[in-house]
Structure formats: structure tokens, C-alpha cells
Amino acid sequence: MAAINDWPWHHWRRRSPNAAAIFLANKTLTWAELAREIDHKSAEFSAQGVRAGEAVALIGDVRGNNGFDLLLAYLALLQLAACCLPLNPQLAAGTLPALLTRLGISRLIDLTHEVIRPEVVAQKATLSHQHAAVWSPARAATLTLTSGSNGLPKAAVHTLAAHIASAEGVVELMSFTHQHRWLLSLPLFHVSGQGIVWRWLSVGAGLVLSDGRPLAQALQCSTHASLVPTQLWRLLESSASAAGLCDVLLGGADIPPALIQRAERVGIRCWCGYGMTETASTVTAKRADDLPGVGNPLKGREVRIVNQEIQLRATSMALGYWLQGRLQPLNESGGWLRTRDGGEWQNGELNINGRLDNxxxxxxxxxxxxxxxxxxxxxxxxxxxxxxxxxxxxxxxxxxxxxxxxxxxxxxxxxxxxxxxxxxxxxxxxxxxxxxxxxxxxxxxxxxxxxxxxxxxx
Ligand code: 4YB
Known part of the structure; x- marks a missing residue:
């Protein structure tokens, strides 16, 4: 993985301007084109008053489903050194004001009514580099809501360095390179979607957007995808073929061995991961085998078990939670995040036993x-x-x-x-x-x- 010392899209624009960066249903964008779109978008946001250090909530279009406009807005906000909180567009409208007040966020960019296609953006005013903040990987860059299985969701704060550290272990394990294409198969408002984005940016690979296509169709032009087990079940149950798809990183929930066997029989290489919002996705992972575990810690991550609870330390760890405009500490003891997940070491790998609270x-x-x-x-x-x-x-x-x-x-x-x-x-x-x-x-x-x-x- 190349060392990234600049906005990754600027880095790849210099290194391989004409290589394909984004694959839409009927269109491909090169790194040069993508970087230009991001420059335009950040100029537009800057003109609207978005400032460095400001926390900005971002809602995509429900129908657009993880579309290009959302990705562009996410990257442009980062480039302005704003702190971006992507939100689930299906969040009950009534809960949104209370959530933003609790977090202390006063700006919301809602793309629901303004779907911008790349060709339209390209016609807008040409403004570029002054709207790129200095690349400073140690600053807070994203807020991601935890799934909030018990109580209100919290917003985990990650630096750019944490996202890159997260990507590093996964691309190394899965040998993901610039020749591959990862489908943005999980939402950007979830840490698993952002994980895909940062692996793509880290190696200068291709990112496939479903762009209105059903999952199976979008998978046909992807080599990699991240799926939760139910998505893979549905895919295998449907008669659709996902030829071309090589590697699937599974995670987010217990991964049934029968599911893996079925996928492997049709030629899909499965990888089992375990991670959390706080750790910017994957912490442990392995190439799927006959054992039920989730493998061992990836580069930069550490796992220990204390009183049957999994505790984690990682270079991808969140700085804390965002509340009332301020950083609050994670639930940790001596630098170890207390996950509330039960676990044990078995056959030389981590096994997840379920939430202790359940x-x-x-x-x-x-x-x-x-x-x-x-x-x-x-x-x-x-x-x-x-x-x-x-x-x-x-x-x-x-x-x-x-x-x-x-x-x-x-x-x-x-x-x-x-x-x-x-x-x-x-x-x-x-x-x-x-x-x-x-x-x-x-x-x-x-x-x-x-x-x-x-x-x-x-
Ligand atoms: C698990 C679990 C497992 C999480 N067995 N319980 O890029 C990836 O790693 C990825 C790929 C495909 C699908 C999802 C992912 C993720 O990032 C998942 C990250 C996630 O689920 N974060 S979360 O904050 O929403 O939930 C975390 C909790 O999910 C954990 O604390 C566990 O309870 C559970 N979980 N992976 C069993 N393999």
C-alpha cells in the first residue's frame, strides 16, 4: 500500500490520472475526473458556508441508495476539513432534530431533493485547489453512529489516519490491489460502507456503485464486496449470477458455516470478519474455513479477553464519541475498548459468543x-x-x-x-x-x- 501524504484522490490523480476510479452503471470516472468533481463540490460547499472543523450531517437520497452524489459530498466535506456524519435516510424524520441537537450539529446537507449527477456537476464553475484543506490525517474527520442496540446511538469520531489504518490490515490480508474493484455494497452511513471507501482510496482501486442496479447485477462487474450474512443468503437464493465476483468479506453478525459452504461451492471466496463502529470496521478476519471463528487481529489491532468480554486496542480506534459538540471518552479501561461482546480463543482464533447484555x-x-x-x-x-x-x-x-x-x-x-x-x-x-x-x-x-x-x- 502506497504511503498517502495527500488527499488520496489528489494522490491518485498525480500517479494514475487516467485509471478508472468509479464505475457507475453506464459511465466510468477516472481519478482525474473524480478529483475535479470533488474540487467543484468542496468549492460549492465552501460557498455555502461549510468551514473547517465544523461537524456536518449528510443524508443521501433513499432511492439513490449509496449513490455518487452522496460519495462526492462525503469526500468533498472531508477535503474542506469538516467532520462528516453520514446518516441513514430512513431515520425517522421525527428523531432527526433531537439527534442533531444532542450531538451539537447545526448543519445538515440533505441530498434527498437535490440529486446531482456527475455530468451536471462537471458543467459547474471551475474552482479548485483553494478549497482543499491541508491533508492532516490526525484530525477528526468522520462521525459514525453506532448501531445503538441498547439505548440511543452514539457518534464515534474517527481521524483519517484511523480509516487508513483500518484499510491497511484488510487490503493486506485480502491482497486487494489497484487492479480490483470493490462494490460499495453497504451504506456509507455505516462503518462497513466507509471501510470499503478507505480500502479503495488506500490502494487506488476501482469503486463500483450500484447506481440503481440490483445487488447481483452490480456484483457482476466487481471483484470484491462486503456483505452481511443475510445479503449473501438472498443473493444465493436468487437465481441471479454474480460471475466476476471473487471475494466477499462477511461481517456484522454471526456468520453461519452453511452459508460459507454454499457460497464457496459457487466459486465465491469468503472471508470472515469481526469489527465495530468504534474500530472503523474490521478488527479480526480470516479466509473462511470449516471453523466457526473470526480469525486473528489484523495489523495494528490487538484483542484480549477479560472475564469473557472481548476488549480491543487498535490504530483504527475512534478518538471518542461526539456529544454536544464535544469529544467524550470511549468505554475503555487502560486504552482497551470494552466491547460487551462475549468471546473466547478457540483453535488459535477468536470466537464470538454474543452480546453479554443479551x-x-x-x-x-x-x-x-x-x-x-x-x-x-x-x-x-x-x-x-x-x-x-x-x-x-x-x-x-x-x-x-x-x-x-x-x-x-x-x-x-x-x-x-x-x-x-x-x-x-x-x-x-x-x-x-x-x-x-x-x-x-x-x-x-x-x-x-x-x-x-x-x-x-x-
Ligand atoms: C459480530 C460479527 C461477527 C460484528 N460475528 N457478531 O468491513 C467489515 O468488517 C464488514 C464486512 C461486511 C459486513 C460488515 C462489516 C463491518 O464492518 C461490521 C462492523 C459492525 O457491525 N459494526 S457495528 O458497530 O454495527 O456492530 C458491531 C457489533 O456487531 C459487534 O460488537 C458484534 O456484536 C457484532 N458483530 N461482526 C458475530 N463476525
């Missing part, structure tokens, strides 16, 4: 929902399942299953199948189908939302 008790027996979910997911008609505790006068709490997909088994079928696999106290007492509206455009369904939904029904 553990509940039924008749005095501890139930770790992820452990039961992992077993139930082996049922041929279950792709994704949540085990949710509901109150019970006799047992304290009891497990209920919520299954994603219409074609799933009935509770009786599932329990017959799981008879010897689950202990009595682990067996769900009811089964529901996950409603579509709980998916909300994020990369994961929030366990808290599923819990509220179940409790309202139960």
Missing part, C-alpha cells in the same frame, strides 16, 4: 440468545432468527423465536427438528415471522426493535 435467565438457567439462534439457523428453512425474552410469572423470562422469511417452519416442526439440539429451557415457546418494516434500510435488524415488537404482541 444474556437472560429462565427458571434460573442462563440463555445466550445467539447460541440458540446459531443452532436454529441450521434448520434448512431458517436463514435468520432472533431469540427474544418475554416475561413469565413462573420462569421469570422465556424465549420466543422470530424468524425472517415467509417459508419458515412452524413452531412444532422447528421444535421436533431441534429436540436433541436444544436443552428444554432453551426451547422457544412461540414463533413469529419478522415484519418487513423492522428492516429500515440499516445493515442489521435491531434486536431492540424486535424485542419491542414482540413485547407489544405478546
Amino acid at each position: 444474556l437472560f435467565f429462565s427458571g434460573g438457567e442462563g440463555i445466550q440468545p445467539e447460541e440458540v439462534e446459531r443452532i436454529l439457523r441450521e434448520h434448512p428453512r431458517v436463514n435468520s432468527v432472533f431469540i427474544i425474552p418475554v416475561d413469565d410469572t413462573q420462569y421469570g423470562q422465556r424465549p420466543v423465536a422470530v424468524i425472517d422469511g415467509e417459508e419458515g417452519p412452524t413452531l412444532t416442526e422447528l421444535m421436533d427438528w431441534a429436540r436433541v439440539k436444544l436443552a428444554g429451557f432453551q426451547r422457544p415457546i412461540a414463533l413469529f415471522t419478522l415484519p418487513e418494516d423492522l428492516q429500515r434500510g440499516g445493515i442489521k435488524v435491531s434486536r431492540r426493535d424486535v424485542l419491542h415488537w414482540v413485547r407489544a404482541k405478546y
Whole structure:
């Protein structure tokens, strides 16, 4: 990986101006063209009053789905040395003002009503370098909301150096070079989407944008993609082919071995990763094998287990959380981030045992929902399942299953199948189908939302 001492798009414009940087459905942009677009955009934002050091929230177009205009705005804000917070466009409109007030952010760039195509941007006034701040990798550059599985989301603050450090370990492990193309297959408002952007920028590769195309079609011209397990399931279930696609980095949730085997059978090389928002995505990763672990720490990352909790140290770590316009400390002890993820070393690699906060008790027996979910997911008609505790006068709490997909088994079928696999106290007492509206455009369904939904029904 080349040392980056300037805005990466300026660096690649100097090094390989005519190499393709962005692949849209019917158009390709070279590094020279992309850098010019970013210069124009930052000039436009500067004219609108965006200043260095200012935190700016950015919302993309729901239909545009991670489009070029959003990427351009993200990069242009960085170039102005603003601190950019990309937001989920499906965030309930009512919660947005309260969120921005809590964070202390007063500027919001909303692209929902202003979709700018590259050809339109190219016609705008020519203004360039004075709208590039000095490349200073140690300053706060991005804010990324944590998934907020419990409580309100927090905004993790990352420097440019942290994003580059994150990219470094992954590109090294996966041998990702300038000859490859990574699909922006996950949203920019999530750390996994930004991870893709920084790997692309670090090696001067190609970035494919779906640009309105279905996932399978966009994958056809990509060599790499990052997917959460449910995305890969859907891809494999659909009859669409993703020829051309070589390597998929999986993460964000427990990765079922059956999924990996199925993908590998059709020629997709799978990689298993584990990471968090606070660590700017991937911390440990490995080439998928028959073991259920997530590999070992990548370059610049360290993992330790204290009282069954995974703790992390990394050069990609967030500086802290942004609150009321100020930096607040991470939940750490002696420089180690306390993840609240349970884990252990097994067969020389890290195994994830689920969120410590998800553990509940039924008749005095501890139930770790992820452990039961992992077993139930082996049922041929279950792709994704949540085990949710509901109150019970006799047992304290009891497990209920919520299954994603219409074609799933009935509770009786599932329990017959799981008879010897689950202990009595682990067996769900009811089964529901996950409603579509709980998916909300994020990369994961929030366990808290599923819990509220179940409790309202139960
Ligand atoms: C896991 C988990 C795992 C996370 N098993 N629980 O670039 C990547 O690394 C990537 C590629 C594909 C898909 C996602 C990614 C990510 O970045 C994921 C990062 C992420 O999920 N961040 S998060 O803040 O939203 O959630 C973090 C939590 O997710 C962790 O604390 C774990 O609880 C869980 N998780 N990877 C089991 N392999």
C-alpha cells in the first residue's frame, strides 16, 4: 500500500490520472475526473458556508441508495476539513432534530431533493485547489453512529489516519490491489460502507456503485464486496449470477458455516470478519474455513479477553464519541475498548459468543440468545432468527423465536427438528415471522426493535 501524504484522490490523480476510479452503471470516472468533481463540490460547499472543523450531517437520497452524489459530498466535506456524519435516510424524520441537537450539529446537507449527477456537476464553475484543506490525517474527520442496540446511538469520531489504518490490515490480508474493484455494497452511513471507501482510496482501486442496479447485477462487474450474512443468503437464493465476483468479506453478525459452504461451492471466496463502529470496521478476519471463528487481529489491532468480554486496542480506534459538540471518552479501561461482546480463543482464533447484555435467565438457567439462534439457523428453512425474552410469572423470562422469511417452519416442526439440539429451557415457546418494516434500510435488524415488537404482541 502506497504511503498517502495527500488527499488520496489528489494522490491518485498525480500517479494514475487516467485509471478508472468509479464505475457507475453506464459511465466510468477516472481519478482525474473524480478529483475535479470533488474540487467543484468542496468549492460549492465552501460557498455555502461549510468551514473547517465544523461537524456536518449528510443524508443521501433513499432511492439513490449509496449513490455518487452522496460519495462526492462525503469526500468533498472531508477535503474542506469538516467532520462528516453520514446518516441513514430512513431515520425517522421525527428523531432527526433531537439527534442533531444532542450531538451539537447545526448543519445538515440533505441530498434527498437535490440529486446531482456527475455530468451536471462537471458543467459547474471551475474552482479548485483553494478549497482543499491541508491533508492532516490526525484530525477528526468522520462521525459514525453506532448501531445503538441498547439505548440511543452514539457518534464515534474517527481521524483519517484511523480509516487508513483500518484499510491497511484488510487490503493486506485480502491482497486487494489497484487492479480490483470493490462494490460499495453497504451504506456509507455505516462503518462497513466507509471501510470499503478507505480500502479503495488506500490502494487506488476501482469503486463500483450500484447506481440503481440490483445487488447481483452490480456484483457482476466487481471483484470484491462486503456483505452481511443475510445479503449473501438472498443473493444465493436468487437465481441471479454474480460471475466476476471473487471475494466477499462477511461481517456484522454471526456468520453461519452453511452459508460459507454454499457460497464457496459457487466459486465465491469468503472471508470472515469481526469489527465495530468504534474500530472503523474490521478488527479480526480470516479466509473462511470449516471453523466457526473470526480469525486473528489484523495489523495494528490487538484483542484480549477479560472475564469473557472481548476488549480491543487498535490504530483504527475512534478518538471518542461526539456529544454536544464535544469529544467524550470511549468505554475503555487502560486504552482497551470494552466491547460487551462475549468471546473466547478457540483453535488459535477468536470466537464470538454474543452480546453479554443479551444474556437472560429462565427458571434460573442462563440463555445466550445467539447460541440458540446459531443452532436454529441450521434448520434448512431458517436463514435468520432472533431469540427474544418475554416475561413469565413462573420462569421469570422465556424465549420466543422470530424468524425472517415467509417459508419458515412452524413452531412444532422447528421444535421436533431441534429436540436433541436444544436443552428444554432453551426451547422457544412461540414463533413469529419478522415484519418487513423492522428492516429500515440499516445493515442489521435491531434486536431492540424486535424485542419491542414482540413485547407489544405478546
Ligand atoms: C459480530 C460479527 C461477527 C460484528 N460475528 N457478531 O468491513 C467489515 O468488517 C464488514 C464486512 C461486511 C459486513 C460488515 C462489516 C463491518 O464492518 C461490521 C462492523 C459492525 O457491525 N459494526 S457495528 O458497530 O454495527 O456492530 C458491531 C457489533 O456487531 C459487534 O460488537 C458484534 O456484536 C457484532 N458483530 N461482526 C458475530 N463476525
